[in-house]
Structures are given as C-alpha cells and as structure tokens.
Amino acid sequence: MSESSADSGAATRTELIAAGRKLFGRRGFDGASIRAITKEAGANLGAVTYHFGSKHGLYSAVLEEGLRPMAARVQAAAASEGTALERMLRIVEAYFEHFQARPDLPHLLLQEVAAGKQPPDVVVDILRGIRETIASLQVEGEADGSVRPGHPTLTALTVVSQPVFLTLVSPLLRVVGPVDLSEPKARRTALEHTLAFVRAGLEPREGSKS
Amino acid sequence: MSESSADSGAATRTELIAAGRKLFGRRGFDGASIRAITKEAGANLGAVTYHFGSKHGLYSAVLEEGLRPMAARVQAAAASEGTALERMLRIVEAYFEHFQARPDLPHLLLQEVAAGKQPPDVVVDILRGIRETIASLQVEGEADGSVRPGHPTLTALTVVSQPVFLTLVSPLLRVVGPVDLSEPKARRTALEHTLAFVRAGLEPREGSKS
DNA sequence: GATTCACTCATACGTTCGTATGAATAGCCT
DNA sequence: AGGCTATTCATACGAACGTATGAGTGAATC
Structure with a gap:
C-alpha cells in the first residue's frame, strides 16, 4: 500500500x-x-x-535539482516586463523566494563554489547562464537609462550576493544580532531592505545625465 | 638544527x-x-x-586566529576620521585587504556560520562586536547625514556581504565569467566596483531632505 | 654529566566510512 | 500461474579516520 x-x-x-x-x-x-x-x-x-x-552521484543530482529551477526563475524574471532595473529587482525577489523554500541551498552552493575545486559541468553551465542573464540586464539597463554604468559581471555578483548571503547568515543572525529571519515580518523587512539597497546601488544618480 | x-x-x-x-x-x-x-x-x-x-581545538584556534585581527581592523576603520559613510567604506576596504592575505578565511567562516549549529563562543563574540560596530556607524551616519536611513543590523550585513561574497566566489569567477581576481588589475576593478555600489546604496538621494 | 622538560615521533586501537554483494520482495506481462 | 524486472534489504570488507600511548630526542638547569 x-x-x-x-x-x-x-x-x-x-x-x-x-x-x-x-x-x-x-x-x-x-x-x-x-x-x-x-x-x-x-x-x-x-x-x-x-x-x-555513488555518493558523488547523489551530490551532483542534489546540486542540479536545486540549481535548475533557480535558473528558470531567473530567466523568467529577466524576460518579464518593465525596465532593466525593475527586472533585476525581480530577480532578487525570486532568489529570496526560492531560498525560503530551500534554505539549505545557499550553503550547499557556496560549499561547492568556494572549495577551490571546480564544480561539476552541469553546475558551471547553469551558473554561467545566470551570470549572463543578469550581466546583459546591466548592459540593457545602461541603454534604457534605468541602471548606472558598471561592470556587468561584477554587478551580477553583487546583486546575487544579497539574497545568498542573507540566507546563509540567517541562522547566525538570531545569535549575533537581534534579528530572527524565521519570522515572516522580519523576513519582509529584510527583503525590503535588500531591494532598497540594490535599487539605490544600481539606479543612476538623480542629477546626472539624461 | x-x-x-x-x-x-x-x-x-x-x-x-x-x-x-x-x-x-x-x-x-x-x-x-x-x-x-x-x-x-x-x-x-x-x-x-x-x-x-583535539581536532576541534585546532579548529577553534584557526577561527580565532583569523577573526581576531579582522575585528581589530574593523574597529580601527570605524574609529578613523571622516563621515560615517567614509568609515564604512574603509571597513569594506579593510575586509578586502584582510581576505587577500587569507583567501581561505571567508569560506572557513561561512562554513562555520551557515552550518546551522552555533559556532564557538569566541567566534560569536567577535562577530557580535563587528556587527555592533557597523550598525552603530549606520546610526551615526543617519545623524550626520552621510547615510540614508535604514535597518542598522541589516545594513551591517549588506556591507560585509560584498567583500566576503566576492572573495568566496573568486575561484569560480575564472570559470563562470571572464574575470580573474588573482590579477591585481582585476582586483582593483572589483574593489572600486564594490565601493561604488556600497556608497550608492548607502548615500542619501541627492534631492532629499536637509 | 646527570636530570628535567618540552616536544617529536612511530605505532596501535576501535570506530566509521563508502561501496560491493547476493538474497528477499513485489508489481507487471503473457 | 510463472517468470521478469525493478527495487529493497542485511551484511561484509577494506580503507581512512581521530585519538591514545610510550619511547625517543635535544637543549636547559643544576
């Protein structure tokens, strides 16, 4: 049964x-x-x-299963409507949502990424796709005037770092600072803070060229 | 001999x-x-x-030996001259320098931090100190007008996330994107990008109050 | 010159690891 | 019903692990 x-x-x-x-x-x-x-x-x-x-086989499967839907979400957000900046912020939001459903994913990814050794090809390909998507949004944003000029790849990293890092650190936040990201209210505050910070970091200064 | x-x-x-x-x-x-x-x-x-x-004894010693000088650098930057914003940017720079000398430290820290279990007390205390230092710079920055209003602890996280994440990811950058952070020129570009992003993310909008 | 002390070294012990193996079990087709 | 195939299960094996132990070593002290 x-x-x-x-x-x-x-x-x-x-x-x-x-x-x-x-x-x-x-x-x-x-x-x-x-x-x-x-x-x-x-x-x-x-x-x-x-x-x-083997154990490595499971490991690769876990990585792929976690990364692939994430990449899909990023592509969807990048293909949505609005200015390039708006779509980048939508990507940030998508990360937050995805990580909320899979809180162990960021650590898993960084473990793989930071180990110095090269991750499986599947992982590299997917990450490359995500980087390219965000980097071309940066280029597009410079063209439509919604994003300040900047290095495309580094911008992609900076944007992604926010949700990844915050999720990573959240278990420690309860101990080190008076913030508990398991509460929905705190989570919303964190999301809003991140969106505001990224928006401010990317937006052209008000008084600059048109 | x-x-x-x-x-x-x-x-x-x-x-x-x-x-x-x-x-x-x-x-x-x-x-x-x-x-x-x-x-x-x-x-x-x-x-x-x-x-x-024991092995755990060595592990704690490694963590403490890496964290303590970092905390000292942060304190020094926070106590230096200039507006609160300038000092926060100096902290970002200090992180970059410290991590350049100890490239394995970010991964080591995150490994500890993200594992879900609570790190040794020494580590927690040091991290708490760093958070408080940056958070109070945020408060001070709101007062002196150099920083836009925001959540102090979350700002601390956001600021720290930049150098940590970039260092973490740098071995992968060579593979996933056309950036090699082991070259001094690329490292300088990355530092400048980060400083510009953090500055833009923290600075008050030009046309706002005061 | 013998003793002491801090340290280094080789070796051994019991545990846990990833994987291999072959027997059991259960749904499916004819 | 009976055989086929996919999956589950209990068990075994050799390797590697963290740690314990006791002998060895060389400079400092008296």
Missing part, C-alpha cells in the same frame, strides 16, 4: 535528494554520511549506490 | 594553524583530516593532539 505502483523507485529517489540537500548543506560533503542520508530519507543503506551510483 | 631553541614548539603551532586554515577552508571540517593537516604543516601526526588537545 502507501505509494503504490509505478513510482516506488522515484519516491525513494526524491527522498534521497531532499535528504541530501539538507545534510550536505548542513554538514558538507564529507560531513554527511550515506548512512545519515539514507536514514533521513527512510531508505536502505544501499539506496544511494543503487539510484545514483 | 634549523629553528633552534625557544620556539621549536611555537613554530609547529603556527604551521598547524596555517595548514588548518587552508585545509579546513578548502575541504571543510570533516573533509580535512588530521593526517592531511599535519603533513601540510610538516609536523607529526600527533602534533595536533599535543598542541590543541
């Missing part, structure tokens, strides 16, 4: 990815054991090897 | 901390083995246990 016929395998697969995202994110690749992951997923010890070939 | 008398122990201690910063930063706590660390430091397998009691 319970989950019946055709998806008995797919369900385990999904559970393993969710458990992997959680534990890889919290403990790192080496810190999260297959035994802990399969236990969290309610699966057998052999399930990771069976479904993903 | 070689390093002679009184510091034969202190030298090993220092080497272990440097090796720990490098390997903990690159591979995470669990990914960096005592065997790898002692080998990197040119020390014996037992050296970590002898000098720091």
Whole structure:
C-alpha cells in the first residue's frame, strides 16, 4: 500500500535528494554520511549506490535539482516586463523566494563554489547562464537609462550576493544580532531592505545625465 | 638544527594553524583530516593532539586566529576620521585587504556560520562586536547625514556581504565569467566596483531632505 | 654529566566510512 | 500461474579516520 505502483523507485529517489540537500548543506560533503542520508530519507543503506551510483552521484543530482529551477526563475524574471532595473529587482525577489523554500541551498552552493575545486559541468553551465542573464540586464539597463554604468559581471555578483548571503547568515543572525529571519515580518523587512539597497546601488544618480 | 631553541614548539603551532586554515577552508571540517593537516604543516601526526588537545581545538584556534585581527581592523576603520559613510567604506576596504592575505578565511567562516549549529563562543563574540560596530556607524551616519536611513543590523550585513561574497566566489569567477581576481588589475576593478555600489546604496538621494 | 622538560615521533586501537554483494520482495506481462 | 524486472534489504570488507600511548630526542638547569 502507501505509494503504490509505478513510482516506488522515484519516491525513494526524491527522498534521497531532499535528504541530501539538507545534510550536505548542513554538514558538507564529507560531513554527511550515506548512512545519515539514507536514514533521513527512510531508505536502505544501499539506496544511494543503487539510484545514483555513488555518493558523488547523489551530490551532483542534489546540486542540479536545486540549481535548475533557480535558473528558470531567473530567466523568467529577466524576460518579464518593465525596465532593466525593475527586472533585476525581480530577480532578487525570486532568489529570496526560492531560498525560503530551500534554505539549505545557499550553503550547499557556496560549499561547492568556494572549495577551490571546480564544480561539476552541469553546475558551471547553469551558473554561467545566470551570470549572463543578469550581466546583459546591466548592459540593457545602461541603454534604457534605468541602471548606472558598471561592470556587468561584477554587478551580477553583487546583486546575487544579497539574497545568498542573507540566507546563509540567517541562522547566525538570531545569535549575533537581534534579528530572527524565521519570522515572516522580519523576513519582509529584510527583503525590503535588500531591494532598497540594490535599487539605490544600481539606479543612476538623480542629477546626472539624461 | 634549523629553528633552534625557544620556539621549536611555537613554530609547529603556527604551521598547524596555517595548514588548518587552508585545509579546513578548502575541504571543510570533516573533509580535512588530521593526517592531511599535519603533513601540510610538516609536523607529526600527533602534533595536533599535543598542541590543541583535539581536532576541534585546532579548529577553534584557526577561527580565532583569523577573526581576531579582522575585528581589530574593523574597529580601527570605524574609529578613523571622516563621515560615517567614509568609515564604512574603509571597513569594506579593510575586509578586502584582510581576505587577500587569507583567501581561505571567508569560506572557513561561512562554513562555520551557515552550518546551522552555533559556532564557538569566541567566534560569536567577535562577530557580535563587528556587527555592533557597523550598525552603530549606520546610526551615526543617519545623524550626520552621510547615510540614508535604514535597518542598522541589516545594513551591517549588506556591507560585509560584498567583500566576503566576492572573495568566496573568486575561484569560480575564472570559470563562470571572464574575470580573474588573482590579477591585481582585476582586483582593483572589483574593489572600486564594490565601493561604488556600497556608497550608492548607502548615500542619501541627492534631492532629499536637509 | 646527570636530570628535567618540552616536544617529536612511530605505532596501535576501535570506530566509521563508502561501496560491493547476493538474497528477499513485489508489481507487471503473457 | 510463472517468470521478469525493478527495487529493497542485511551484511561484509577494506580503507581512512581521530585519538591514545610510550619511547625517543635535544637543549636547559643544576
């Protein structure tokens, strides 16, 4: 009974990815054991090897599963209506939303990104796409006058850094500062603060050229 | 022979901390083995246990040794001359410099910070101090008119996020975008971009009150 | 010159890791 | 019903891990 016929395998697969995202994110690749992951997923010890070939296979799958919908959201926001600046702010918002649903993703990504070693090709391709999308919004924004001139790639980084960093640090915020981002009200304040900061950082100065 | 008398122990201690910063930063706590660390430091397998009691002891020492001079730099910049905005920008610069000397520190910190578990008390205390320093600069900046009104703690985060994130991501930038932050010229460009962005994000709009 | 002390070193122990293996189980087709 | 295929499960294996232990070493003290 319970989950019946055709998806008995797919369900385990999904559970393993969710458990992997959680534990890889919290403990790192080496810190999260297959035994802990399969236990969290309610699966057998052999399930990771069976479904993903190896621990690294699961890791890549977790990364891809987290990144791909994020990239899709970024593309959607970039293709929406409004000035380039407005669309960039929409990207910031999309990040916040995506990370709220998957709070372990930022750490997972940075763990991969900052390790010095090069991430799997899938990850690099996706990240490259996101960078290009935001960078061309910067170029477009200079043309339509909604964004101040600047280095496209660095702007993309700066914009992305805000939601990523805030999500990363949020568990510590409760301890280090009097802010608890698990409360909806505080989260809204943080989003508004970020949007205002990014907008101010990107917008042309009022008195400058037309 | 070689390093002679009184510091034969202190030298090993220092080497272990440097090796720990490098390997903990690159591979995470669990990914960096005592065997790898002692080998990197040119020390014996037992050296970590002898000098720091345990692997966790070394880890705490590494964190403290990296954070304490950073906090000192922040305090110094905050106590320097100029408007509150100028001092905040000086803090950004100080971060960049400190991270250039210790490129593994940001990852090490975030690893600790984002893991969900609470870092050692020493770390929390230092981070709290940094947050308070920047947050009170925000308050001061509102008073002297150099900074636009905003949430002090969130502003502190936003400001710090720039150098941290950029340093974190820099190894990936070579792959994902056409930027190589190991070149001094690119590093200068990145610093200037960041300073301009933070300044624009914090400064009051030109046409506003006062 | 013997003793002491801080430190280094080689080795051993028990645990946990990722993976491999082969037997059980259950839905599906004819 | 009976065999096929996909999945789950219990167990085993060798490697690597953190730590403990005790012997070795060399400069400082008397």
